[in-house]
Amino acid sequence: MWFWKRRSFGDGFPEGFRIQPIGIADALAIATLPPDRIAAYFRKNPEIADRLLSESYDKRYSPSTFITEQGDGYLVGWVSSRAGHLAERQFSNLADAATDYLLFSLGKGRWTEPPLST
Numbered sequence: 001m002w003f004w005k006r007r008s009f010g011d012g013f014p015e016g017f018r019i020q021p022i023g024i025a026d027a028l029a030i031a032t033l034p035p036d037r038i039a040a041y042f043r044k045n046p047e048i049a050d051r052l053l054s055e056s057y058d059k060r061y062s063p064s065t066f067i068t069e070q071g072d073g074y075l076v077g078w079v080s081s082r083a084g085h086l087a088e089r090q091f092s093n094l095a096d097a098a099t100d101y102l103l104f105s106l107g108k109g110r111w112t113e114p115p116l117s118t
Contacts, residue, residue, distance in 0.1 A: 012110040049097075063080035
């Protein structure tokens with residue numbers, strides 16, 4: 001008999017998380033960069049971050065990661081028809097939200113928006 005152990009992704013990932021498909025080739029091409037370089041890329045290429053946002057809106061399955069506009073910012077998290085919305089994080093700008101969404105979707109960790117410099 002075979003016993004399969006579910007992979008644990010660590011802190012910030014809900015129970016039952018699984019890696020999500022990303023269909024934006026330009027985003028996948030930078031997914032191996034350090035997180036701060038991914039965020040810098042999205043700041044310089046906001047159209048790629050916007051494509052990730054659009055891709056998330058087009059998802060029609062559950063459970064899945066998501067990125068959505070919320071008020072003056074963005075929300076990234078995990079949604080399951082059984083458990084609802086989990087592991088949500090708010091971001092003030094699309095570049096940081098897209099960075100978290102990409103890393104989160106691929107099981108690579110979570111991004112924390114850097115503090116505003118004074």
